[in-house]
Amino acid sequence: TLLGLGAGAILCSGAGLALAEPRWRLPALVFAPVLACLAILLPRPDSILMNAGLYNRPFLYTGDGKKGPVDARAIALRQGRTVYEKDGITARITVRSAGENGLVFVINGKPDGSTNKGDLLTNFLPAHLSGMMHGRAQTALLAGLGTGNTAAGLAMLPDIKGIQVVEIEPAVIAVAGYFRNSNRNILLNRKVNIIIDDGTDIVLNDIGRTV
Numbered sequence: 001t002l003l004g005l006g007a008g009a010i011l012c013s014g015a016g017l018a019l020a021e022p023r024w025r026l027p028a029l030v031f032a033p034v035l036a037c038l039a040i041l042l043p044r045p046d047s048i049l050m051n052a053g054l055y056n057r058p059f060l061y062t063g064d065g066k067k068g069p070v071d072a073r074a075i076a077l078r079q080g081r082t083v084y085e086k087d088g089i090t091a092r093i094t095v096r097s098a099g100e101n102g103l104v105f106v107i108n109g110k111p112d113g114s115t116n117k118g119d120l121l122t123n124f125l126p127a128h129l130s131g132m133m134h135g136r137a138q139t140a141l142l143a144g145l146g147t148g149n150t151a152a153g154l155a156m157l158p159d160i161k162g163i164q165v166v167e168i169e170p171a172v173i174a175v176a177g178y179f180r181n182s183n184r185n186i187l188l189n190r191k192v193n194i195i196i197d198d199g200t201d202i203v204l205n206d207i208g209r210t211v
Contacts, residue, residue: 052076
């Protein structure tokens, strides 16, 4: 889809240039279609490497310099099998199945949540602590859906009636579906309302006070 949009943009730019500047008409009519074809025909990037987070944990891929070149792709494959990936508006979103480590939620190659016990604790604990500090919370505003586990923790509060979850990246919504066993099918919970927006805007406009 993005390549198609890019090719269309190149053709439109070439046509606009040809109409606006007669002296550039011939070069624009020749090179614009060529560039558009290249944008479509170029091989797709290796999604395994794109999801690997080479920038995030470079020490995994540098090696010790004694055993020859490091096979970055082979190392990336050992991190788990990709079960979901999508280039979103703001980030590249991935879900990996990592064997004993369960499912892993990845943003731009950086793990940001999983079904291991440590991550589940950090996901559910803020929700429960917030409920305990408030006492009898009936509504809640949560910035970021992610795996959906924190939203599930809020939904477990005894007096909660409505939860607004603000998620800036639409591609993340599908992620919560893969974690339905840990988040108790949060996407189907009637208490939860998901808003695609920037959490900062929601807070500044005070929308979170009404659910």
